[in-house]
Amino acid sequence: MTQQVTRATFDEVMVPNYAPSEIIPVRGEGSRVWDKEGKEYVDFAGGIAVTALGHSHPTLVNVMREQAGQLWHLANVMxxxxxxxxxxxxxxKTFADRVFFANSGGEANEAAFKLARRYAFDHFGPEKHEIIAFNKAFHGRTLFTVSVGGQAKYKEGFEPTPGGIAHCDYNDIAQLKALISDKTCAVVMEPIQGEGGIIPADKEFAKQVRELCDKYNALLVFDEVQSGVGRTGTLYAYEQLGVTPDVLTTAKALGNGFPVGAMLATEAAAKSLAFGTHGSTYGGNPMACAIAEAVIDIIDTPEVLSGVNKRHDLFFEGLKTINAKHNVFKDIRGMGLLIGAEVVDSLSGKAAMFMKAAAEEGLFVLVAGPNVLRLAPSLIIPETDITEGLVRLERAVIKVLASEAA
Structure with missing residues (x-):
């Protein structure tokens, strides 16, 4: 017999590191979701840029069923x-020669950062161990990845955290030049900062980061956990920057919600993760990889990738139309279907109010920090759902402005 649960059950049995809304979704199809009460929602959140092919995609459902009848798991001794x-x-499909599979973006980044240090150790010795990353960056929740991430709040209370990590401002090449040295083993960056506010890298900045890494024999690591697998209109965002990293991490959309992550690397870099240096019990399991293969097959097509750019334009025009009427956003930015709308100064710190009001109007959206509304929908979201979702978003905007004026 299925046990009946409610939102109150969360507060009884779960660790309080999350504060979920009252909504408990029970079914999804495409870019629509229904909760326990039968209320329908348009999904502009995509499970935080994860469900890139929407909910219950029939091809992925069939692949999962087929693989479930064959093999779920094997030890990594085979x-x-x-x-x-x-x-x-x-x-x-990428620059890479070698792949390491994990279960999440955080684990893929953990592997990448370990590889960077091991590579430097192998080729230059233990003194070359420093990692440079960027303020506002997000790379995961392990102790190492929160340390490389550029948001102090995620480290608070967990010190001492791993050392040998420095940060500078994103898109500020002068600051990077002042930090980088012969002790630097890697520079870690997102091609477009996600949690940091949907901030794309300047092409010239990315180009000079690559040049500095070459000059100082440091690996360039691109965190494409959020920007990868078609999210920006190319399979990976680095393709649009004209810069090739040495290591790249990918997850989120790779499994469309099934846990899977990967670290991609050049052969020269990958050699340093020699036998026994790293591992993962579940990483590379046949179920996850079968699903991820189907995801790649579907997304890496001209139809889907060009559709991302078309949908990008629809979202931008819709947000601009809302803004022309209500003057709530001071900037609308992003790449492909990773879109950020920064609220005006008078609404500073209140982006979450829009997220809550949107849910009340039957729309899932996200935030990227306290000031940015984030949209990361399915890459194949129907245009009718975009139109309807924007109508609901405008209703949410009106509701927030009314409450602020009261």
Whole structure:
């Protein structure tokens, strides 16, 4: 017999590190979701840029069912066909020569940062261990990844955190030049900062970061956990910057919600993760890799990727139309279907109010910090759902402005 649960159950049995809304979704199809009471929502959040092919995509459901009848898991003392097929496709479609599979973006980044230090140790010695990252960056929730991430709030209370990590402002090449040295083993950056406020990298900045890494024999690590797998209109965002990293991490959309992550690397870099240096119990399991392979097959097509850019324009025009009427955003920015709308100064710190009001109007949206409304919908969201979602967003905007004026 299925046990009945409610939102109150969360407060009884779960660790209080989350504060979920009262909504408990029970079913999703495409870009629509229904809760326990049968209320319908348009999904502009995508599970935080994860469900890139929407909910219950029929191809992915069939792949999962087929793989479930074959193999779910194997120990990593042996390999499996779905993992090999996925790795082969990822290397064929990117700069990379080698792949390491994990379960999440945080784990993929953990592997990347360990690789960077091990590579420097192997080639230059223990003194070359410093990592440079950027303020406002987000790279995961492990102790190492929150340390590389550029948001102090995620480290508070967990000190001492790993050392040898420095930060500078994103898109500020002068600051980076002042920090980088022969002791630097890696520079870690997102091609577009996600949690930091949907801030794309300047192409010239990215180009000079690559040049500095080459000059100081440091690896360039791109965190594409949020920006990857078609999110920006190319399979990976680095393709639009004209800059090739040495290491890249990917997760979120890779499994469309099934836990899977990967670290991609050049052969020269990958050699340093020699036998026994790193591992993952579930990483590369056949179920995750079969699903991720299907995701890549669907997304990496001209139809889907060009559709991302078309939908980008629809969202931008819709947000500009709302803003022309209500003057709530001082900037609308982003790449592909990773879009940020920064609220005006008079609403500073209140982006979450729009998220809450949107949910009340039947729309899922996100925030990226206290001032930015974030949209990261399915890459194949129907245009009718975009139109309807924007109508609901405008109602939410009106509701917030009315409450502020009261």
């Amino acid at each position: 390999t499996n066909e779905p993992a090999l097929r996925l790795a082969k496709k990822l290397t064929e």
